[in-house]
Amino acid sequence: MSFMLRTTTALGLALAAGPAFADMDAARAFLDAEIGDMSTLSRAEQEAEMQWFVDAAQPFQGMEIKVVSETITTHEYESKVLAPAFSAITGIQVTHDLIGEGDVVEKLQTQMQSGENIYDAYVNDSDLIGTHWRYQQVRNLTDWMAGEGADVTSPTLDLEDFIGTQFTTAPDGKLYQLPDQQFANLYWFRYDWFNDEKNRADFKEKYGYDLGVPVNWSAYEDIAEFFTGRDLSHLGVTGEVYGNMDYGKKDPSLGWRYTDAWLSMAGVGSKGEPNGLPVDEWGIRVDENSRPVGSCVARGGATNGPAAVYAVEKAIEWLQKYSPPAAAGMTFSEAGPIPGQGAIAQQMFWYTAFTADAVKPDLPVMNEDGTPKWRMAPSPHGVYWEEGTKIGYQDVGSWTLMKSTPVDRAQAAWLYAQFVTSKTVDVKKADVGLTFIRESTINSDHFSERADKLGGLVEFYRSPARVAWSPTGTNVPDYPKLAQLWWQNIGDAMSGAKTAQEALDALCEAQESVMARLERAGVQGDIGPKLNEEKDPQWWLDQPGSPKAKLENEDEEPKTIAYDELIKSWSN
16 A cells, blocks of 8 residues: 555544644654665664755745656656655645656746746756756856855765766856656667577577677667567467567657767767767767857767767668567557567667566566566677667756746745655665765665576666766757757658758767857857868868768677676676
């Protein structure tokens, strides 16, 4: 029975009556009913942390605040369970709205442009870090916690315990957002099919190397070919089987597929962590002062360079050859559940946020003992990729306070943001949504015990490999304006209306048009775009690093690694 249904507890009665004042009894009832020992803190430490919230909330009794996030499992838990608990414990009435990711960005944009206080806090992807730093319309939390937010900043916040703050820190060294949930896109595959002796023998005979986790795209392609249409009746599998899953409908979610770092896996960007410098995974180049100077190769960018063309062409080829026929007409949300239905051998681009839904006991991809038949591993890289380059995307939904929000409302919202990320609740929240934000939670005994039920998620987040996955970085000067260009232009390539080269030429030119307008307007000051003069693209391609010249042979020698050996290497 969920916490929300336990109305016989003291907290349930408090919720029914409607909280009017901060209440430590409600806190104890919440700890009893919902948290128990599922925390990295002892019961005494939990109560001490809750007491701080009770005390800090005193000036805000009866205040009503509104916050917003996208609709994912983690935020549903916050909205339905943690928000009512916070209201009962603190006396601050909080409404936590759940809307689409695009709608969150639209509301935030409207608040930026109008100055109207629509929400008191946003869980806004750290992909907007470059936007927030340049426009200076959000409170930077470093100064906030030392100034107006000092009295409402928890002594147990422990920023060093958060694994994503490097993604929410701008080049000025200031923290602009507080991570609330975090997930990566990784390689997903049928561990049981890959370990089947007949499959392994047949693959070795056909391709001359071992079936395993693909290290590069050449191996991924071989595996996709091998499994597509394969007869797996000896494993009790009936129906058509496919070696790849993706989606291709011309829809805003198609843009996420690419801005969320498909090009990074191909090797488009420069070396560097968390993002390539001077050229990032969007193909945008910045100068030594972090000013965007170009997107097209003619200005030193890489959005329309050979590596990007290779990336898009491969995605289209695999979608057409190795995926279910319906995939080309699917959106992100429609494609997400398909691997769990049991007919997909592998998927290069699979969000770990799907884990909670992919481990449900009645799915054909689950064993009777509650362990999954699938695993996740690092995504394979394309032929242009080099060691030290970003290799995939990590979503970091983060608490963001707008300057247009009145101070007292921002202070109350900051209390809520800290409550839902606190050490008291974080293990339980992570258990529900599987979107880790704290090192202490990842390394907790609870997740050591649960690890074998989660298909490699815990092992990945405990590994040194995770730092190569990162959100959009600070090279992107205006995420909302630029991100919407991707799905429209990539969609033209997916539909066949344009070649990949033509679509990417149009995309980089559109990005530069937006950056030129920002430069003319001067709205981002001396950290806004300052476009390079155009040169012969070959001049840039002849320079070291990104943009990278076209390789004569884009089919490198395929390479795989045994999954169990990979996991072992992480723990060494």
